Amino acid sequence: MMTLEDCRAFYAQEIRFTANLSALGLVEAFARVPREKFLGPPPWYIGSAESRGLSAAGIGQMSYVSVEDPRDLYHNVVVSIDRSKDLNNGQPGSLARWIDALGLQPGDRAFHLGCGVGYYTAVIAEVVGPSGGVVGLELQPDLAARAKQNLAAYANVTVHAGDGAGFDPGPLDAIFVNCGVTHPQSVWLDRVEDGGRLVLPFTMAINPALGQGIMTKIVGNGSGYSAEMVSPVAIFSGGNLRDPALEPLMAKALRSGGLLKLKSIRRDAHEPSESCVLHTPEACLSAEESGQAPEDF
Secondary structure, eight states: OOOHHHHHHHHHHHHHHHTTOOOHHHHHHHHHSOGGGGSOSSOEEEEOHHHHHHHHTTSSOOOOEEEOOGGGGOSSOEEEEEGGGTEEOOOHHHHHHHHHTTOOOTTOEEEEESOTTSHHHHHHHHHHOTTSEEEEEESSHHHHHHHHHHTTTOTTEEEEESOSTTOOOOSOSEEEEOSBBSSOOHHHHHHTTEEEEEEEEEEEESSSSEEEEEEEEEEEESSOEEEEEEEEEEEEBOGGGSOGGGHHHHHHHHHTTGGGGOOEEEOSOOOOOTTEEEOOSSOEEESSOTTOOGGGO
């Protein structure tokens, strides 16, 4: 019979190949962090991400399997953290791919917006190590309280309860936004303007709570911001991080395929043009390469 440590090691390798991870440190972090410590006492309720996606789309009913052996948690499955609110711990393979896109290194300072109960925050903290740091932010006070308790052993992590709109995490190297948004906040772009990385999901609403779209990586280069798709995504929406006026524009950008052509984020003043995937005065999602002159498009 496999020990709990054996299961964690196998799980980390499963995530490595499922998410095509490039960072060995991230694989090792998944092997070290005890998932069961972040999920409350058993029984735990696990389900497949595929079933979750169909349920969110209104096709079928989400179902969970009850387990009490912590070894059963070490698979690429979602685990319920509040069935009354339909909240789960996220699919490890997806979260791993998005965290991997941040290119985290020991000593980095990272911001995890939408940290939930802190499991993936702990994974990030393991990657950046004691010389780095992580700021976690969670909108729901009860989940933030659980995250603070779960992460108490990590001296390099601080957790805040509050709204992500306008929250300034301070100087950092990487930002992971774990909720659907219509646009990047100015403070995020300010914090990654010189070589920092921002991974966030641009989504259109499919119901009041959920959206679908693309997880996007944005990199500041000192003179602009490059952007590229990481993966498709279905995720909870970010409340005040969404602009109602941009909702129909985001839906159009996704349905037309324009968002798949996203190459940069422009903050310079300019008139809307064919290269603007979603134009706003503060941050335009653009099909131009970063630093490319509009007349060259």
